[in-house]
Amino acid sequence: MSHGSYHPILDPTKAPAFPSAVLPVLRNPQLRKNVAHAIDVIQAKRGKLVAEKTDWQELRTAGAAIRAHALENLGFYLEQFEERCTAAGGVVHWAADAAEARQIIVKLLREENASEVIKIKTMTSAEIQLNPFLESAGVRTYETDLAEIILQLGEDEPSHIVVPALHVNRSQVREIFSRTMGLKDLSDDPKELTNAVRTYLRRKFLDIPTAISGANFLVAETGSVVVVESEGNGRMCLTLPRTMITLAGIEKVLPRFQDLEVMLQVLARSATGERMNPYTSVWTGVKPGDGPQKFHVVLLDNGRSSILAKKTERQTLRCIRCAACMNACPVYRQTGGHAYGSVYPGPIGAILTPQLMELHHARSLPYASSLCGACYEVCPVKINIPEVLLELRSRVVNQGRDQAGRLFDPMYLGLRIASLIFSRAWLFHTAQFFGRVGLRFLRRKDGWIHSLPSIGGKWTQTRDLRGLPSQTFHGWWAARKRETK
């Protein structure tokens, strides 16, 4: 779906930088209203349900500890998962990158002679851009998650990892369904819309014998895969098809089955503001006569090992994709998700995407934050997102330090000059003097500056700047000291 003047591009190698990507969004009142409204509803629900948990901070600590332990021993737990999953009749595949994962999946589908596939909502498949790849390989993909159907039929892209169609409102959904399903008289009554989807989906569930899923968790101890959802479509995909292919990032592993006790509590409350999500499916290998008889797991690295190797950045991989950070983020509330140019938007996207791209792309994302800290405060596994943002900003700056062209970049030039100025009090005072004199020419009669040149113009496009006072504080202090002597 085109939103006014833009069509979302969720490929970090092609997406425009964040400051330009936000412009069409900020000029789209309907989209901003949809996003802010949806966010406020989720936030209110989450706030209420977190407040009723007296041990919420302890749960967060436990969640962080479980995830950190899993990551510190990732090799061990992944091998254990592979061993136990294989013993239960599953087949485990390892994919170093997106291309390899896509090849593995296509090969598996060819073995099944599959020309169609049904999908449980998986953001990881969007990360590797699986759908367009499968379509070009002659396999039609059908999303079964309500939000994903809205996006697929509307030729749109997800803007949120838990509520992917958060930016679309009910009347827009009606329009999409009415147009693509040929239902002229469809109203925007939620019941009617759901019924339309039910009819659309039922045939797919009954006819298509191959399914693809993601995973919320992999349990090493038992070799199980866990998927949580709200609608039951995932459960359908897990019962009717003959073949199930699960795509999961290598970081999704939990050591023990018991760890789900903590993780499921924090996930549901953080994600949708529910005590428990409506459907939790856990499956282990294959069982004769029950569910898919062929089961494959594709474990995806795609840049994750390189994140794991870095001390500060490693915590990024603790993420359980609850989206609490984007719901709490004042930037996301204004921009929605598309501007992040990746399937992972918001604060977690701002740290995850550039790292998955090994900082070759998405370099503007670490700067897409006012560092307000709301994301860290709500994160159920205590990822210190501002800390990682700062680490990445430093790496972005260091990349640029070696490039000759950067010498005249206003940011590099300005901050280097500022650093010199701050290194000596007399230089600072001299700079203050010249600043005061220079800015006097820009001052209007009311004593304020309404327009600044160069990068300062970014400030004055929406704010005035009070003219610099004639005396600095240190100047006043020195004068006062002289008087009292």
Add this chain to the structure above:
Amino acid sequence: MRASLFITCYNDTLFPETGRAVVKLLERLGVELDFHPKQTCCGQMHANTGFRAEAFSQAKRLVQMYQDTDTVVIPSSSCVAMFRDQYPGLLEELGNEELRKQFTALLPRVYELSEFLVDKLKVEDVGAYFPHKVTYHASCHGLRALHLGDRPWRLMNKVRGMEQVALPNLDRCCGFGGTFSVKNAEVSSAMLAVKLQDIVGTGAEYCTALDNSCLMHLGGAMHRQYAGMKTIHLAEILASTEASPMEVPA
């Protein structure tokens, strides 16, 4: 009691009246204030923009200036957060163990203004008089980095003549974010618009805070929009008395 004032670079340059108010307030409360003439900046702008090497050199200067000082008072939450949250980690990363030790030894003696008043001086009633309608903006650094909690209100509740109006969505960022305000000027402005709606909606005459950085952003937009409101640092409210009211800035 003796204390040394670290005024911060932008207060020194743009908001000297806040510094004068801190002096007036603390001297009235019997604090013997000192001001290190070599001070410039805390390094936050560089650290937050990714220029860590440049921030490190400030850490060295801060240690040199303040290692023998009993107490450092800073009327800016975000600069205090730079001291507490960023430098220890940055200095560890730099591998300069001596500097890191000196810096962490300094930290327990560094106070944000409201912390200094409530925790160190143990006063809440500073004898202030400010007969205006005021709303308080909790800056993100004060709220989530320093955990100032109810300290600002304990001080404000004792100000005579002042009517307080609660600001809705108190924990939502105003969109300043340092260099964010120019690097992502449009998003910053969108956040500002939402915040201003809340602030102006309170019907207050003044919006106060413990950070002039947020106030510069909010006040700049109020001026641009003829919003009929002004910003004022809390130090200036607390310094104001019946006998000697707040000075009106130029």
